[in-house]
Amino acid sequence: MTLSNPVWKPAVGLSIGVGRRTSMSRSNSFPITNARSSHLASPAGGAVSLADGIFRRICAREAPNTPNIRQIRKGYTEALRQADAELVLNVARALLTRGEHRWVAYELVHHHRAAMHRIGEPELEEFGRGIDSWWTVDAFSLELSGPAWRERQVEDGLIECWARSPDRWWRRVALVSTVALNARARGGRGDVPRTLFVCRILVKDADNMVAKALSWALRELIPYERQAVQSFLDSNREAIPRRVLREVMNKLSLGLKNPRRTTPKVVRPRG
DNA sequence: ATGAAATGGCCGTCGGATGC
DNA sequence: GCATCCGACGGCCATTTCAT
Numbered sequence: 001m002t003l004s005n006p007v008w009k010p011a012v013g014l015s016i017g018v019g020r021r022t023s024m025s026r027s028n029s030f031p032i033t034n035a036r037s038s039h040l041a042s043p044a045g046g047a048v049s050l051a052d053g054i055f056r057r058i059c060a061r062e063a064p065n066t067p068n069i070r071q072i073r074k075g076y077t078e079a080l081r082q083a084d085a086e087l088v089l090n091v092a093r094a095l096l097t098r099g100e101h102r103w104v105a106y107e108l109v110h111h112h113r114a115a116m117h118r119i120g121e122p123e124l125e126e127f128g129r130g131i132d133s134w135w136t137v138d139a140f141s142l143e144l145s146g147p148a149w150r151e152r153q154v155e156d157g158l159i160e161c162w163a164r165s166p167d168r169w170w171r172r173v174a175l176v177s178t179v180a181l182n183a184r185a186r187g188g189r190g191d192v193p194r195t196l197f198v199c200r201i202l203v204k205d206a207d208n209m210v211a212k213a214l215s216w217a218l219r220e221l222i223p224y225e226r227q228a229v230q231s232f233l234d235s236n237r238e239a240i241p242r243r244v245l246r247e248v249m250n251k252l253s254l255g256l257k258n259p260r261r262t263t264p265k266v267v268r269p270r271g
Numbered sequence: 272a273t274g275a276a277a278t279g280g281c282c283g284t285c286g287g288a289t290g291c
Numbered sequence: 292g293c294a295t296c297c298g299a300c301g302g303c304c305a306t307t308t309c310a311t
Contacts, residue, residue, distance in 0.1 A: 065282090065283095066282085066283065066284095067283085134302080134303065134304095135302090135303085138302080185284085185285065185286095212302085212303080216301090216302085219301095242275075242276065243275095243276075243277090246276085246277085256299095256300075257300080257301075
């Protein structure tokens with residue numbers, strides 16, 4: 001089987017400060033400290049230069065997979081810890097012009113407290129421009145739009161606007177953003193009303209990318225209000241995509257999205 | 272024959288267990 | 292207390308199976 005395999009996969013958790021530390025973070029000898037002061041002295045040019053440096057380091061890696069690229073990102077996060085928010089945002093902007101590894105830009109902002117606080121509607125519209133795949137959407141939603149929405153840096157109306165977008169990827173952004181409201185590993189504290197608000201808008205959406213996100217959003221809500229999720233399924237049973245119904249019901253009843261089959265599958269010869 | 276649903280497989284992350 | 296290991300589970304796409 002060939003799997004189109006993006007380097008970054010969101011999976012259960014991008015570490016956003018609550019994950020365990022790894023040897024990568026410990027052994028990260030990051031040689032940009034000396035250059036930092038000159039970058040900070042000239043923010044505009046410094047941002048481009050820093051972005052260039054990040055890309056050079058990524059390209060220099062023998063195996064440019066997620067852990068290796070993240071190691072590079074962590075080094076820059078550490079080096080930029082005391083930097084102005086605007087510089088970090090400009091580095092992210094410069095990274096986004098490259099068209100690949102968008103998630104690095106999103107993580108840089110996410111892990112810089114002041115920069116993250118600066119994220120509002122204009123910044124989200126800017127940084128989200130060009131999202132056109134599930135992995136760019138999920139990185140954007142989990143790192144930027146979701147946390148910003150959770151902290152009420154943007155209005156509910158913006159998320160509603162995305163949920164009603166003709167663009168499938170923006171509709172998915174609206175749903176995946178709810179994951180940041182609820183997933184503890186991402187700083188979520190549980191927000192039933194705002195999650196179900198988005199789910200109701202998209203409950204009939206047959207697009208596969210949207211349906212999978214709906215399943216994800218509802219499953220993340222179960223630890224907080226399983227009765228609300230059950231009621232949502234009951235009242236939308238006819239409209240909701242079969243996949244969503246099955247996965248969320250599995251999670252409610254068995255604790256797993258796709259429980260392992262207990263009996264071997266019977267394979268019938270075709271034809 | 273065809274579309275929908277289910278499954279398989281790959282990679283990434285989490286979090287408990289373990290060892291130093 | 293900290294680092295590391297590893298099983299469980301998450302994401303997705305591609306393929307297979309099922310239902311009509």
